[in-house]
Amino acid sequence: MPSTIIETAMTSEEVRVRFAPSPTGLLHVGNARTALYNWLFARRMGGKFLLRIEDTDVERSETRYEAQLMEDLQWLGLEWDEGPGTGRAGDPLENERGAYGPYRQSERQSTYAGLTQKLLDEDKAYRCFCSPEDLMAEHHLAVQEHRPQVYSGRCRRLSREEVEQRIAAGMPFAVRLKIGDEPLRFHDIVRGPVEFAPEAVSDPILVRSAQNGGPGMPVYNYVVTIDDALMQITHVIRGDDHISNTPKQVAIYRAFGWPVPEFAHLSTILGADRERLSKRHGATSIASFREMGYLPEALVNYLALLGWGAEDGKTETFTLAELVHAFKLERVTPSPAVFDFDKLNWLNRHAIKQTPSSRIADLVWASFGERLPARADASEAVHAWVARLVELIAPSVDKLDELAPKAACVFGFDPDAARALPENHAVLAADSARIVLAELADRVRTNSAKVTPELFKSWMNEMKAVTKVKGKELFHPVRIALTGVHSGPEFDKLLPLIEDGAELGLGIPCVHERVERFVGV
């Protein structure tokens, strides 16, 4: 049995933390924030961050979620030191690294039975033969009398003979832990000392009664505690929905004589309506944030700020490395935080500006449409040109998925669609617009040179002088003729991009072609 391991528990000073999700759905921001804080704490303390999969709920657990989960964690940049996915790929036995495995709860079932027997033998736990009906009745009575609804401890007082008789008679039983008279205390790094009265906890179930003669299934609170202890977890960092579970777990640590770890209960993330953030609030999974075009750097930065602040009270933008340096668990706020997309967007905009445009280009490549060859097939010149395009349009965008529509000013030239656009009607209907476009067509017809910003500027100046049209009336129709819409990037950069793009053999029309097709020369 793992007793040798237990004896050495906590003897080393090394910090060991864990992220223990159940693979019953997509990783959402709340859990991701928990994972992040665990990871940051481990990295800052030079400790270990482990991943444990709590897949004992066979009905709801799915392996595809487990795979997705690991992918999401990796995307965020949160590498784990022990757990599934850390070993040699392809080999299920070598698939996890770490001395405290297995790291999937479903593979640890054999560990628990022996420990339960030990508790029973030491009289720290007892068999409870109460039927669900009995328990239900107790519960209702307690509610009626405004008392805490806890187990009466009836079976705790059974004599050894009575217990033996019932076992012999084949009565199903659950195993309960004996709670003593001592208050159940623990230290919470974000909330300070927390104490529960033992009466409020009562004797919790450790192992469920067996359905059909087989061994009963151990209960969640029991299993996490054992796993955490055997894995020598020193700091349990998790959601605050576990605060009420903690006294039970403390009692279990005590029963086994194991050292109680430090706890840090993180507040809930709320939606704008101040209700717990959920699918109802829209996309909240990490996968969906990635799809929407959020950069992992931005998401990590935002999640760090949601419940924590820098020491100087001012710094808002952090890289992962900077966070490792600055993050202190003691500075985590205990109060719940409302998730704010506006601030996330601002951070994402910032992250986009910090990122080389070639990397952004790679990320959005496929969304730019058929004119572009597959990323792998594209020439260096095409890559460089796409990066230039991204550099031009990316700084004004909140999310990556806004890039493709913006890129349409280069890729999506369609005169008929441009004319059909309602917001273009008024601009194109003006007399001045007709005159301006006629002048533009004139110049295109009589000058076949590649259109440089200088040439274009001289054209515009001439046209302004000739037509006496200026400002919006002058520029808007030209812009529509060239790009289909009346707003977009500055011409000085846009024009070279179009002209160079036209030479790439991607079927991107040059300025001349655009004007000719739009005005109909």
Place this chain on the structure above:
RNA sequence: GGCGCUAUCGUCUAGGGGUUAGGACGUGAGAUUCUCAAUCUUAAAACACGGGUUCGAUUCCCGUUAGCGCUACCA
């Protein structure tokens, strides 16, 4: 109903027995631009309420209120 956690601008937060209560997002205004953004400048905006303790509380204590969590032989 019981037990627990929480409470500073709209939002995320800093602060802390005496402060002009600081920063950021968002919002308003201005600048800039052919345009929309972006960008820069600037403004408005907060200590939930009631009792204590104290010379003095937003800060410490106790209540109230509100929000949230747990209240299972779920995880």
